[in-house]
Amino acid sequence: MYTELIMIIMGISLILYMILGGADFGAGIIELFIGDKSNSTVSRAMAPVWEANHMWLIIAVVILFNGFPKAYVILSTNLHIPVLLFLIAIIMRGTAFTFRHYDAYHDKSEKIYSTIFRYSSLLAVFFMGITISAFFSGTIPSDTSGTFTEQYIYTWFNWFAVSVGVFLVTISAYIAGIFLLGEVETEEGYNSIRKFIMWIFGLSIISGASIFISSFVSDLQFHKLFLSHPISIAAGVIASLIAPYIYKLIKAKKIWTMRIVVGAQMVLIMIGWFIIQWPNLVVFSDGTKLSMYDASGPVATMKVLFFSLAIGVVVIFPSLYYLFRLFKSEDNLS
């Protein structure tokens, strides 16, 4: 029972990371495309909460190595290269953002920080998508007999993985766009972000399609898994069908309704993903699977982990609520 509960907590952390961390990464991507216009909005809107937004990743990783060590080991060996690239991008963007925000002077250096922040935001999400893709693509060999490329390169360097990477980039930029619509102060800013959202949403549909096509063409596991799960299909269809409604909300400037609907859209996408995985953590290239039961630690560990997480939940959620209320409550007034 603890195994399932812990898995659910990890799922919730990942959903929150997708939405909150995604908005944060996406802000960098938006800046990359629409430039300095959005710069000050991004800094102001993100600064108080951005540290907290990244804690979800730490929580997820700790759950992984504490509760599901075998999955953590696969992540860190077969996917060593993209994980390292992801981490380097995380380091670059985190420091660049902080530097830009806290530097005592606003001079030419700001341009350098911004450039690093923007590109590394994009790369971080891209490599994260590439890394995640390997869990459900069926590119990881189930044994260690393969060559270097089979073990460490083809696991993540393929059309499918790149499609997932691009998809995640578009989705984060989309989330950030929706978030920033409520933060911009001018009509002009609103419109330029609105246009960007349309554009990026189109790209996400293309890359989403590319995920399916590449899975078919390369005969991977993803489409087989997806098509055998009606709830996932339903989640995907509903998530797509609410798009016109969101379009209307954007036109009508209904900021909070829009944020909530898009949040729900993301939850649907994530649930669609979780359902095709459940109860498996990794799907190997020969179709065999590493389930959460195979990967989990001993019962004593799961029990202690669950209670530590439960304490965490009791402490974290009220404090987080307080933080968001303190800094995001004025938005309600405007």
Added chain:
Amino acid sequence: MEDLMAARLQMAISLGWHIIFACIGMAMPFLMAFAEWKWMKTKDQVYLDLAKSWSKGVAIFFAVGAVSGTLLSFELGLLWPTFMEHAGPIFGMPFSMEGTAFFVEAIALGVFLYGWDKISPLAHWISGLIVGISGVMSGIFVVAANAWMNSPAGFDFVDGKYINIDPIAAMFNDAWFTQATHMTFAAFASTGFAVAGVHAIMLLRGKKIRFHKEALKIALIFGSIAAFAMPITGDLAAKDVAKRQPAKLAAMEAHYHTSKNAPLIIGGIPNDETQEVDYAIEIPGGLSFLAHGDFDAEVIGLDQIPEDERPPVIVVHFAFQIMVGLGTLMMLIGFIYFFMRWRKWDYINNKWWLRILALATPIGFIALEAGWTVTEVGRQPWIIYKVMRTKDALTAMPGIQYSLLTIVLVYSILTLAVIWLMHRQIKSIHEKYNT
């Protein structure tokens, strides 16, 4: 370079880098809260300025500490997957508690930095205190995990299998308490001396503003008190090591031959060939006394440790000497400080005193890195003492040299960038005060 060597170096560099930010993250919030408290009591603007500019420093160091810590939590697996596969479920509990502590820290820091005019002064001050408390808590949690590697507990190792796992017993292993107390004081000692040193340098450069004087006073209180705690907690740590890791103690002291009434060796160059220490000063019976509290006690030497289980003596011995030497020096400086305070001397305007403090800026951090070298290199060749060897934990992926190279490059650039940024922060303060 071999993969094993590259991986060890990469781990050492990433941890050695992170620890500096972690220590600042533990100690600095208390300095900042102390300044704010003085401001609340005296309404003296200079304390408010101090609290505000220190809080900016905390924010910068926190963010850089956070990203380097994120790297670490993956790096444990990137480099040592076999270790993590078995150790993860056993020593993971402090890490999961640490996660909560980090979260609280990040939230409280957000409130502190951006809540100056949104909440009451008292609530604001408390949020600063929470940043510090949760920072220290998270430090204690990770150190408990590290202590488990030195003093494995909470499982039985039978036929290569890890059974009867008890994560709570693993966390409260024999070493956690001594290591955690020594480490926590070390964070205050090194940060206190570094901050006092930086402000002393500013005063010496003629920036004689009250801002620097008050900053120096606050930092010195913290640093000096902690400096006194170092030899005391360090002695407890050494007695602990003598009990549970005789090989490490022997390497620290370059103690080659098992003997009773063993001498304490100061300085000198250990010679692995002749198994002697050249040019050393010896204090008869000193080691026996320090390790076991009895001048005649027997101290196990390296000769009783199988050859393939001996840590590298030279590195560990030198690192230990550096730590203890600098620790003694810091205590001495702390002593002079308290003496001058007691006699009400005008130390803050004394050039020589400021020069001493300026020179002492980095010594706390040097001692800290040296101390970690003792702990970690002294554990070799084990990654889990007496259970798993470091070489058996290494990842199967070849080419770690390239990842080492990347990490070195990234961290070198970042180090320069952080120094540059701090320089600009200080410059802006001087512009504000027109000096």
